[in-house]
Amino acid sequence: MSQRFKEIDFIGVFLWVFRAVIIVLVIYGTVAKLFLGVGNTYTVETWIDFFVSGLSQGSLYALIALGYTMVYGILFMINFAHGEFFMSGAITSTVLVATYLSASGFMDSQPVVSLLVITAVAITTSISVALLTERIAYRPLRRAPRLVPLITAIGASFFWQYFFRGLFGSALIPFPVPEALQGRWTILGLEFLRTRVVVMATTIVALVSLYLFIQRTKTGKAIRAVAEDKDVAALMGINVDRTVSITFAIGAAMAGVAGVLWGLVFRQVHFYMGFVPGIKAFTAAVFGGIGSIPGAALGGLLLGVIEAVGPPLFLEGLGIAGAHQLKDVIAFTMLVLVLIFRPQGLIGEKLAEKKA
Amino acid sequence: MAQTANFSKAVRLGLIAGIVALSVSAIGMVQTFDVRDIITGVLTLGQLLLFSTALVAGYFSWQKGEGVAPVGAILRGLVAGLLTAVPPIALVFLTIIWPGIRNSFVNVSADLIEILTFGQTPVVGSLMLLVVMGVLGVIGAAFDLLPRRIQKPLFSGLLWTLVIGLLSEILLLILRPYTPRSVLNFLFGAKGITPITAVIVFVLAVGISAWWDAQGKQAMQHRRAEMAPAKAKQLRRLNIGLGVAFVLILPVIMGTYLTEVADIVGTFILMGLGLNIVVGFAGLLDLGYVAFFAIGAYVMGLLTTQGDLGIGGLSFWAALPFSVLAATLAGIILGVPVLRMRGDYLAIVTLGFGEIIRVLVVSDLLKPYIGGAQGILQIGKPQVMGFVFVQPEHYYYLILAGCLLAVFVSWRFRDARIGRRWMALREDEDVAEAMGIRLVSTKLMAFATGAAFSGLAGAIFASRLSSIFPHSFNLLISINVLSLIIVGGLGSLPGVVVGALVLVGLPELLREFAEYRMLLYGALLIVTMLLRPEGLWPSPIRRRELHAAELDHRPDDSEDAKSMA
Numbered sequence: 001m002s003q004r005f006k007e008i009d010f011i012g013v014f015l016w017v018f019r020a021v022i023i024v025l026v027i028y029g030t031v032a033k034l035f036l037g038v039g040n041t042y043t044v045e046t047w048i049d050f051f052v053s054g055l056s057q058g059s060l061y062a063l064i065a066l067g068y069t070m071v072y073g074i075l076f077m078i079n080f081a082h083g084e085f086f087m088s089g090a091i092t093s094t095v096l097v098a099t100y101l102s103a104s105g106f107m108d109s110q111p112v113v114s115l116l117v118i119t120a121v122a123i124t125t126s127i128s129v130a131l132l133t134e135r136i137a138y139r140p141l142r143r144a145p146r147l148v149p150l151i152t153a154i155g156a157s158f159f160w161q162y163f164f165r166g167l168f169g170s171a172l173i174p175f176p177v178p179e180a181l182q183g184r185w186t187i188l189g190l191e192f193l194r195t196r197v198v199v200m201a202t203t204i205v206a207l208v209s210l211y212l213f214i215q216r217t218k219t220g221k222a223i224r225a226v227a228e229d230k231d232v233a234a235l236m237g238i239n240v241d242r243t244v245s246i247t248f249a250i251g252a253a254m255a256g257v258a259g260v261l262w263g264l265v266f267r268q269v270h271f272y273m274g275f276v277p278g279i280k281a282f283t284a285a286v287f288g289g290i291g292s293i294p295g296a297a298l299g300g301l302l303l304g305v306i307e308a309v310g311p312p313l314f315l316e317g318l319g320i321a322g323a324h325q326l327k328d329v330i331a332f333t334m335l336v337l338v339l340i341f342r343p344q345g346l347i348g349e350k351l352a353e354k355k356a
Numbered sequence: 357m358a359q360t361a362n363f364s365k366a367v368r369l370g371l372i373a374g375i376v377a378l379s380v381s382a383i384g385m386v387q388t389f390d391v392r393d394i395i396t397g398v399l400t401l402g403q404l405l406l407f408s409t410a411l412v413a414g415y416f417s418w419q420k421g422e423g424v425a426p427v428g429a430i431l432r433g434l435v436a437g438l439l440t441a442v443p444p445i446a447l448v449f450l451t452i453i454w455p456g457i458r459n460s461f462v463n464v465s466a467d468l469i470e471i472l473t474f475g476q477t478p479v480v481g482s483l484m485l486l487v488v489m490g491v492l493g494v495i496g497a498a499f500d501l502l503p504r505r506i507q508k509p510l511f512s513g514l515l516w517t518l519v520i521g522l523l524s525e526i527l528l529l530i531l532r533p534y535t536p537r538s539v540l541n542f543l544f545g546a547k548g549i550t551p552i553t554a555v556i557v558f559v560l561a562v563g564i565s566a567w568w569d570a571q572g573k574q575a576m577q578h579r580r581a582e583m584a585p586a587k588a589k590q591l592r593r594l595n596i597g598l599g600v601a602f603v604l605i606l607p608v609i610m611g612t613y614l615t616e617v618a619d620i621v622g623t624f625i626l627m628g629l630g631l632n633i634v635v636g637f638a639g640l641l642d643l644g645y646v647a648f649f650a651i652g653a654y655v656m657g658l659l660t661t662q663g664d665l666g667i668g669g670l671s672f673w674a675a676l677p678f679s680v681l682a683a684t685l686a687g688i689i690l691g692v693p694v695l696r697m698r699g700d701y702l703a704i705v706t707l708g709f710g711e712i713i714r715v716l717v718v719s720d721l722l723k724p725y726i727g728g729a730q731g732i733l734q735i736g737k738p739q740v741m742g743f744v745f746v747q748p749e750h751y752y753y754l755i756l757a758g759c760l761l762a763v764f765v766s767w768r769f770r771d772a773r774i775g776r777r778w779m780a781l782r783e784d785e786d787v788a789e790a791m792g793i794r795l796v797s798t799k800l801m802a803f804a805t806g807a808a809f810s811g812l813a814g815a816i817f818a819s820r821l822s823s824i825f826p827h828s829f830n831l832l833i834s835i836n837v838l839s840l841i842i843v844g845g846l847g848s849l850p851g852v853v854v855g856a857l858v859l860v861g862l863p864e865l866l867r868e869f870a871e872y873r874m875l876l877y878g879a880l881l882i883v884t885m886l887l888r889p890e891g892l893w894p895s896p897i898r899r900r901e902l903h904a905a906e907l908d909h910r911p912d913d914s915e916d917a918k919s920m921a
Contacts, residue, residue, distance in 0.1 A: 136882065147700075158878035166871075167463070279707065339704070340696075
């Protein structure tokens with residue numbers, strides 16, 4: 001017995017030291033940056049710009065994170081291929097629709113209609129890919145040991161990446177942004193990039209409608225019931241397979257929307273674009289509390305802001321060269337820290353704790 | 357009614373197969389694989405890929421026991437085959453309506469259309485495709501009508517012909533020094549085997565397979581059962597001896613190019629053995645495994661390079677322990693934070709670690725110390741008493757020694773107390789803990805051992821290439837290694853070797869695969885999990901678990917050592 005306690009102590013101490021080092025580094029970097037003037041100095045406007053770009057980036061993470069969180073809530077599996085659902089919608093709608101709309105000039109004359117059409121194609125593609133993946137790679141293995149669906153999910157992820165690479169090529173594909181969305185809008189005396197405003201507005205609409213859908217409709221109720229207990233839900237006359245498919249479809253639809261918005265912000269798409277955002281969105285989902293929809297939104301926004309403000313704030317404050325390169329390190333470090341110290345997330349339902 | 361219901365299956369399968377045929381065409385596989393002949397002038401790999409869809413659809417279009425008459429079965433095959441042809445034909449006509457299709461679908465080229473239409477006009481070619489697919493569907497359906505003792509030899513005949521055809525380039529490389537030119541020209545075409553060779557191989561394989569089923573297998577089993585234990589042991593020793601001798605002289609047979617491929621395969625075997633301990637034995641899914649490979653390689657690079665970044669300027673042999681030690685330490689350090697995680701969370705966190713290390717390596721932060729994107733050049737080569745390892749053949753023996761060491765360690769660990777602890781951990785962590793297994797040390801031991809093998813592989817890798825760049829250590833390596841141990845059989849030592857040969861060796865040899873490697877890995881992971889979760893060469897325990905009914909006598913571990921070939 002005493003042996004066991006000793007071990008826990010040792011691990012506990014290690015983890016505490018780990019946590020303390022990170023906190024000290026962050027605080028030290030921030031203080032050094034703000035009060036000692038290490039690195040570049042930025043104006044208040046620049047800081048706001050960092051913050052807003054973080055918010056818009058975070059909205060995208062939030063939209064993608066919904067898919068992770070809903071699927072995890074219902075099946076307790078990490079849908080590793082979710083980033084690919086996002087990519088498939090973005091790349092397909094860009095290559096097959098956006099490019100042609102832009103070339104014909106329709107995109108600039110009718111930006112709203114064009115973007116709606118593009119989004120519709122993106123959503124359709126993402127949903128098709130998601131349903132196909134669920135049907136082939138996940139559904140037959142629902143009763144298998146937990147590692148098995150994770151392995152097929154990894155397989156599906158790489159399969160789709162290279163499938164779309166084969167279809168549309170490995171080059172970066174430019175996403176045409178309509179003229180109406182180029183430049184900045186002035187809101188409340190502050191200037192915002194138009195695309196960022198569109199991203200945030202769309203995200204808010206999507207999140208609210210999703211929340212209402214889950215809480216108010218019969219299908220939403222079925223999803224919640226299946227998440228609670230699959231077997232009992234089945235006894236209550238809910239078609240579990242169908243509900244799971246719907247969950248995947250909703251998550252994929254959100255990912256499809258995120259794909260188009262991603263194109264608007266970064267102005268290019270490619271076959272590998274789903275991987276890193278996928279992992280970051282997963283981080284966001286865990287950060288907020290996996291299984292919870294508001295949690296995914298909150299986690300996404302926070303991750304986006306920390307990632308945007310972190311490098312200029314505490315990394316530069318620590319005197320690190322080329323701090324902006326380490327954006328991904330911040331996100332992944334957060335992933336590791338959250339999973340170690342707070343696997344149930346900010347507003348999680350204690351669900352992750354028992355499963356993680 | 358039942359009849360129509362059965363036809364709906366044929367229709368569905370035909371359409372699915374057609375969409376698969378369309379997909380492999382549209383993503384460029386058919387066209388890329390078309391440059392490799394299997395039988396010169398008769399069949400290319402691309403055509404095989406395309407046409408096998410109809411064959412498979414036909415084969416599965418009906419099932420024995422559904423009460424289908426032979427004519428009905430043939431009809432179903434025909435329907436499935438014809439429908440398989442529909443989507444590709446649609447693609448052919450789409451290219452006529454939409455000439456700019458290639459701007460969107462980069463791989464839908466004139467060459468592809470030429471393959472699909474047999475070089476004829478679209479209408480004639482489409483009809484030909486329809487006929488060919490229909491006939492193949494019928495053949496597929498008819499195959500199941502044959503009695504089993506004919507099916508099996510036919511199947512192995514086809515399989516062997518295809519394998520020999522596919523590997524003809526390699527066979528040619530091996531045979532060239534020993535065989536007269538005229539014989540080679542007779543057997544091999546410009547690419548692939550000649551039709552005559554194909555017929556010879558087919559007939560031989562059919563004959564041997566039929567004989568084996570009829571008598572050979574029984575006779576062999578009979579003789580084995582009759583044999584005195586001492587003699588059986590002797591025979592086994594002889595087999596091992598022959599195996600070892602074969603492995604030792606392999607570079608001489610294979611020549612430099614193939615030996616280089618063997619080196620790559622060996623490096624992956626070494627990594628696979630390491631990851632096999634972590635994932636296969638202890639059940640801890642680690643996706644950041646490449647980090648330890650990178651650490652091993654970078655430590656070797658920094659300690660032995662003659663460039664500006666060098667520290668110490670050690671020799672290969674002096675640096676090797678440091679490489680392995682650094683990787684082991686990293687394994688423990690990265691292992692501690694994740695001790696309390698399970699399953700999928702563990703996978704994601706290790707993935708995060710791997711990505712952190714990758715980003716750090718290319719960043720400006722560490723550039724002054726480890727060279728950033730420019731990597732490290734002029735890494736030292738091993739020397740033994742003045743003899744410098746330069747050729748792939750030299751490294752072959754080094755890697756072989758590493759692999760043998762890893763196999764030995766894995767094998768001894770597996771059957772030792774620690775191995776049983778790992779397996780208990782894999783089966784159920786809570787129960788294992790309740791049984792008095794100390795999770796901390798058991799898990800850390802798995803991470804450390806796995807990382808050590810990977811570090812060793814990395815060190816040899818760095819020295820073999822004599823320069824390393826950060827982009828060689830990406831996530832795809834981790835996925836590669838994971839795929840090969842899963843496809844080979846989790847927890848199985850020969851499985852690692854088989855997996856590496858198939859998943860790493862084949863794509864290296866058949867360069868057309870390179871572009872579709874990850875696609876095929878992804879598909880293979882899914883298919884393996886769906887159809888054969890125990891892998892190609894499962895460990896005896898898993899096989900027994902999964903097929904408890906069949907009593908199967910597998911010779912024990914000597915088999916593991918032998919299969920290192």
